[in-house]
Amino acid sequence: MPTQLECCQGDIAHQPDMDAVVNAANAELRPGGGVAGALHRAAGPQLDRACRPLAPIEPGQAVITEAFELPNRHVIHCLGPVYGRDKPEAELLAACYRNALELAEQHGLVSVAFPALSAGAFGYPLEAAARVALETVQATLPACPGIERVRFVLFDKRSAEVFERTLAALDQAL
Secondary structure, eight states, X not given: OOOEEEEEESOTTOOTTOSEEEEEOOTTOOOOSHHHHHHHHHHOHHHHHHHGGGOOOOTTOEEEEEOTTSSSSEEEEEOOOOTXXXXXXXXXXXXXXXXXXXXXXXXXXXXXXXXXXXXSTTOOOHHHHHHHHHHXXXXXXXXXXXXXXXXXXXXXXXXXHHHHHHHHHHHHHO
């Protein structure tokens, strides 16, 4: 059965039907703004304590923790590239998605929810970020047969539309 791949507008901290949510983390894995702030607030202070021994991480890396007070089993923390600074941006961004899916597979998780990594404060152009994200996930899923569902949870309507349009274009190309 092929993996279900979906895009929606929503709150990454409220995905109770997913085994794991992905955090758009900073190098120190600390609470901050955006996705990291939302997930840390929802998970409670235990998440920050669980992250500290795993930090720092490099662009493209992913690490996994429990989800604590979130409605998920795990949080996968990825450090995306800062656009224009961390090179090569596309390869580092692709590594985030690939490493996150591989961690999910290793931990027996069947569903993963991603935000648009690097597309917020890290300045990655949204259309390019969507293409890298979706192409990488589609290319990585055959090596992760236990994963049944991947959801991209986008913060605003425009981002959700860009991801949906990109996914439709990639599906047509297959």
